[in-house]
Amino acid sequence: MPVPAKSLHLVSTGSRTDYPARVIKDFGAGLALLLRGFQLVFSSPKRVLVGAVPAVITAALMITGWVLLFTNIESIADWLTGFADSWSETLRDVVEVAVGISVIAVVLGLSVLLFTAITIMIGGPFYEYIAEEVEDELGGVPGAEQVGWWRGFAVGLRSTLLLVGTSILFAIPLFVCGFIPFIGQTVVPVLAVCINGYLLGIELTGIPFTRRGKSFKERRRVLATRRSMVLGFAVPAYLLCLIPLAAIIVIPAAMAGGTVLSHRLLSGDRTTT
Numbered sequence: 001m002p003v004p005a006k007s008l009h010l011v012s013t014g015s016r017t018d019y020p021a022r023v024i025k026d027f028g029a030g031l032a033l034l035l036r037g038f039q040l041v042f043s044s045p046k047r048v049l050v051g052a053v054p055a056v057i058t059a060a061l062m063i064t065g066w067v068l069l070f071t072n073i074e075s076i077a078d079w080l081t082g083f084a085d086s087w088s089e090t091l092r093d094v095v096e097v098a099v100g101i102s103v104i105a106v107v108l109g110l111s112v113l114l115f116t117a118i119t120i121m122i123g124g125p126f127y128e129y130i131a132e133e134v135e136d137e138l139g140g141v142p143g144a145e146q147v148g149w150w151r152g153f154a155v156g157l158r159s160t161l162l163l164v165g166t167s168i169l170f171a172i173p174l175f176v177c178g179f180i181p182f183i184g185q186t187v188v189p190v191l192a193v194c195i196n197g198y199l200l201g202i203e204l205t206g207i208p209f210t211r212r213g214k215s216f217k218e219r220r221r222v223l224a225t226r227r228s229m230v231l232g233f234a235v236p237a238y239l240l241c242l243i244p245l246a247a248i249i250v251i252p253a254a255m256a257g258g259t260v261l262s263h264r265l266l267s268g269d270r271t272t273t
Helices: 005-042 045-080 089-122 124-137 149-177 187-204 206-211 216-224 227-241 247-266
Strands: none
Touching (some): 005 227, 124 247, 149 187, 149 206, 187 206, 187 227, 187 247, 206 216, 206 247, 216 227
16 A cells, blocks of 8 residues: 555655754764773783784884974974965964964874874784684674784785875865864864874774775675764774873773774674663
């Protein structure tokens, strides 16, 4: 028997009405996965130590890079604002300061992705160990592939180049919009955090997907089916990583949480509980 048009309208309207609630529920479930990651890592001193070693090495490299940036930021800003040489001194100084702050903000956003990427490339076997232990607790992965350091490095390098390239493509228009009054100080930072957070989520799920023989393209496709959950998991992790040296403990926990997220999506578990 055909369904009346009125009934179809009600079903469609109800579905649209439920969408915001599903988004909020998925976001909350993603946050719970990050907290689960902290629980899984900090329940074992060995996991804490294994996860911290590559993060400490990367932290030393990133601190060196930041020192070089801050000591040369005036020269960088002066070079980027060469177009303003003929302007008045006051206006030129204002533009140089604005550009300098913007450069630091962009590099800060990228540094979280770079920190994660370099840490994963350096510590592939360390995080593979954590991922394997976590997935064993979740029931294991039949026929799981051993990633190994060289393969993990190659996969990590490729995904890093793609993700950082994507981040830069978004950073350019956001950088320009940052000069728009009010929008540049409110909307732009939120968009930047969401974009970089989502890209971080893609990075943090690399090892579990690779252990199943899944490509980078497949990883993006699967994660796109639950974007709100990925954002709920990755955005808080991204914000925590902005705290100086916090990434040393956040990344191992986020890797464990990313493993749980990957296991859930790849096993066909679409629940948010």
